[in-house]
Amino acid sequence: MGLNGKIVQTITYSLINDAENSDYYYHDVAYLTDNIFLKAEKELFPVIFKYMSYLGGKSLEILRTKEEYLFDLLNAGTIWRIYYKEASNLTYPEYFILANLYKLRRKNKKLKPAIDWFRGKMGTYSLRKVNMDRKLEFLSIKTLTKVIRWMEATGEFREDVKRLKLFKLFLKSIPKEKAKDYLERIIQFSGRFEFEAGTILKQYTANVDRYLDESYKEHLGKEDVIFCGRKEAEYHLSMVGAELMNRAFKAKFKSSKQKAVLLPACMKLLPDEKCKAKKISLDYVCTGCSPNCKINKYTSTGREMGFEVHIIPHSSDFTKWLNSFAVGRDIGVVGVACPLNLITGGLELKSLNIPAQCVLTDYCGCKTHWDKEGFPTDINFDELERIISGNTKTIAKSVI
Ligand code: SF4
Structure with a gap:
């Protein structure tokens, strides 16, 4: 009530x-964001500053704020940790069909119902399959490419993908070992983020797991199969992301x-x-x-x-x-x-x-x-x- x-x-x-009302939530998420920002200063900002100087040097984009790059990296680490197995098992033809159908769906409203029907069926299989027997590479630019393709194929991460592609260019411009070290830092940091965000924000997302266990099955075969199946950590990431963006764009x-x-x-x-x-x-x-x-x-x-x-x-x-x-x-x-x-x-x-x-x-x-x-x-x-x-x-x- x-x-x-x-x-x-x-x-x-x-x-x-x-x-x-939701006043406590707004206090909690602001507090958590302060903590994450403080920890990132030591652990992630050295990577962020190198990345910013690469982007500025190559004039690849008008430089954004630290908060925005922090979100980009947290986002990449979280999606990577949750979906890298699904991403590694998505084949190139599957990616190609799903991603292009998504683009067509956005352009052509008349075709949308038919495309949604098809994407729902195909996406339920292709975007969710995990082959436990296959040995997967975890920390490499190759896996990052697969994660980006998977994100593109889902259609849920339009804007995120553009930013991640820039980050991939940066990683490719530095020595392999350094790139691996940066990826490791990002993924470890996002793991700690998931734990800390879970401690504070769990009270607001306590029903996500129950929903995924009991009701999510109704979305199998539908276009929103990935959207409705998003994990609790992704809700927390969006909550902190919203707070980071509000701070970055406030003035x-x-x-x-x-x-x-x-x-x-x-x-x-x-x-x-x-x-x-x-x-x-x-x-x-x-x-x-x-x-x-x-x-x-x-x-x-x-x-x-x-x-x-x-x-x-x-x-x-x-x-x-x-x-x-x-x-x-x-x-x-x-x-x-x-x-x-x-x-x-x-x-x-x-x-x-x-x-x-x-x-x-x-x-x-x-x-x-x-x-x-x-x-x-x-x-x-x-x-x-x-x-x-x-x-x-x-x-x-x-x-x-
Ligand atoms: S017009 Fe629509 S949005 Fe406005 S009061 Fe009526 S129901 Fe609400």
Whole structure:
């Protein structure tokens, strides 16, 4: 039971748990991020600085912040540790078919249902197979190439893959032994991250394993077979990733002239066929048909506080929306999503040079992936307000 007696069903994660709201979560994740950052200074930043100087020297990208590179490496280490066996068993033809079908699916809406059907069947087999008898190479650039291919084939890591490919170029530019040493550091650090994040954030993701054991099987054969099967450590990575990105982009967001909040359709009180949101081109704007709808509430607050609210029907519409409404404008965007969608969205905003901040939905409940009927999700409004006004968070608890 959550605030105002509302029933909050925990499918995989809940930032509220038994509390009144998700304030404790925001304190905990900020505290954890501080700790991880401190530890990374000694263990990972020497690698990060070498990497940054390589990127700068070769003009491969406009240098990003330390926080962003730290996330890139944590992300690489975590995905590597969880999926390197699956990645090593994915054949080149399987990768080629799945990755290209994913690209086609994004370009052609008409073909999407057929492609999704096929990718669901093929992905369930090809992306999840593990051959226990095969001896696998663990720490090598060859394995990194396989991990990148696997990520591309899933379609879940669009933006992450671009960054990882740059890191691979860096590793290839240095002596083999050095590259191996760097990979080892990243993987060991991500192992310690998994343990520490688990200690602090487990209370918010306690249902993930149960969900994977009991309900996940319903997604076998479907396009979201990898999305819904993401492991608890990946939720923790996204939570810390969101915090790292908010810190990295805060100043630019604060100085942007206009602010917009993008709310996911899973926050609507009414189902799609009853919701009276107005579709203007790619944009959906709430018309206020239900007084108890959270999107209605945040839209009214936005008018008072001076930010726009837009509804993003599905994460796959995100890129098109950004290109039509945000690129080229002096606008700071707050993306709201569940942990599994948030990072790709945040990285995409960054690559389009849009100053972004993010807020997690307090729990998931959409009909597309998590619940047959679907139920409205919500966010911590104080957190949104704090982000919009650029106030600094206070860290309350010490757990490690
Ligand atoms: S209040 Fe707005 S978002 Fe909510 S159901 Fe009505 S039109 Fe849709």
